[in-house]
Amino acid sequence: MILSKFEVKFYQQLESFFQSQNFGLVLDQKQFRKATQNGFQNIIFSVSETQKEFWIEVNFGVRHEFIEQIAQQFLNNAHGYSQSANTLVISIGKFQELKYFRFKITDEEQLSKTLEEVKIFFKETGFDFLNNSNTLRNIDDILNDSPTQPCRFVYNQVHRCFKGLIVAKLTDNSSFATITNIYRHFLLKNGTDNDLLNYEHLVSFLHHYNPN
Known part of the structure; x- marks a missing residue:
């Protein structure tokens, strides 16, 4: 360098x-x-x-x-x-x-x-x-407060879908199912086939995941 x-x-x-x-x-x-x-x-x-x-x-x-x-x-x-x-x-x-x-x-x-x-x-x-912005709760608010809108605190909106879904699971967000579908719809329109496949793998992983 x-x-x-x-x-x-x-x-x-x-x-x-x-x-x-x-x-x-x-x-x-x-x-x-x-x-x-x-x-x-x-x-x-x-x-x-x-x-x-x-x-x-x-x-x-x-x-x-x-x-x-x-x-x-x-x-x-x-x-x-x-x-x-x-x-x-x-x-x-x-x-x-x-x-x-x-x-x-x-x-x-x-x-x-x-x-x-x-x-x-x-x-x-x-x-x-x-x-x-260090806590899971505040990151959840930033990424998932308006899941249908772009998040200005993440440059890659595809990655936002993955990270937003993960933090929603970790915080036991009551809108987890809705958030899952919103990000899935976003990836259907804006992601690649591989992005969508990886997202579905993540959804399956989180379905069986217990942070405790």
């Missing part, structure tokens, strides 16, 4: 801030990560350069290990990715309902401003969201 001088500088200038909240730098995955009782929280940076301009997108989210251990058995992810997949993830722009938002940096002044804006966002909003 090759990091640009700018990326190294950018991460270094954020490291002490995130360390103060117990996030460590995972350089090979370009993220800061904090272990939790149920998995981890992370803040992920995507940096691109065009004609002396740097564009930065910031995503943040959580992984709930129990959900992912089940889900990754039925999703077609590479093994390496499955070990680090997020359960929930969203960009700062999408969280604030700012379409296509990224930070633009062309000089030192804009770099300092961007660093400060990232820190302010997490102090005022981001850390609270991450801390409130």
Whole structure:
């Protein structure tokens, strides 16, 4: 993995801030990560350069290990990715309902401003969201509160069907049967034959699964 001088500088200038909240730098995955009782929280940076301009997108989210251990058995992810997949993830722009938002940096002044804006966002909003999204109950609310609508906290809506169904089972959601059928209908329209087959395998697995 090759990091640009700018990326190294950018991460270094954020490291002490995130360390103060117990996030460590995972350089090979370009993220800061904090272990939790149920998995981890992370803040992920995507940096691109065009004609002396740097564009930065910031995503943040959580992984709930129990959900992912089940889900990754039925999703077609590479093994390496499955070990680090997020359960929930969203960009700062999408969280604030700012379409296509990224930070633009062309000089030192804009770099300092961007660093400060990232820190302010997490102090005022981001850390609270991450801390409130660790529990099965809150993940169930996020994924399954409106199962007929896209969920903005998951980029892959096919994966949302699998993870939403799993957490509905784990929380004993009273709408489990309805949620099962809604996600099945979504996959019939938007998934592949393999997605649907894997989903039916998951449904069968959960039918016989007892989390206790």
